[in-house]
Amino acid sequence: MLTFVLAFSLLITVMLGMALGVIFSGRTIKGSCGGLNAITDADQCLVCKKEIDPDSPLRERLLCPRAKKALAEMEEQSAA
Structure with missing residues (x-):
């Protein structure tokens, strides 16, 4: 028990x-640079201020199915 108390302290x-x-x-x-910054629809990285590639594959890989569906609906509405 003494060992546990010493280790915990x-x-x-x-x-x-x-x-x-x-x-x-x-x-x-x-x-970190990139990562979630790539899917926030920001023009620049919040950390290093470099421009974010709008065609980054991270946008598609990191979005959950619900977010992908909402994004597709928004694109359809803006196209119409």
């Missing part, structure tokens, strides 16, 4: 240290 101490490091560093946590 060490884990909590490490997590607290990492949390305080993030809080006091003053930097914001950022996502």
Whole structure:
């Protein structure tokens, strides 16, 4: 039982240290370039400000079936 308490307290101490490091560093946590930025219909990446390819295959691969259906309906409405 003593081993468990020591291991748990060490884990909590490490997590607290990492949390305080993030809080006091003053930097914001950022996502990666591409990925979900490619499907947000944004012109530029939110992280690196590079232009996003509108024909990226990520747009089709990352959208769920419900979002694909809604996107198709919006395209049909804009075409009509």
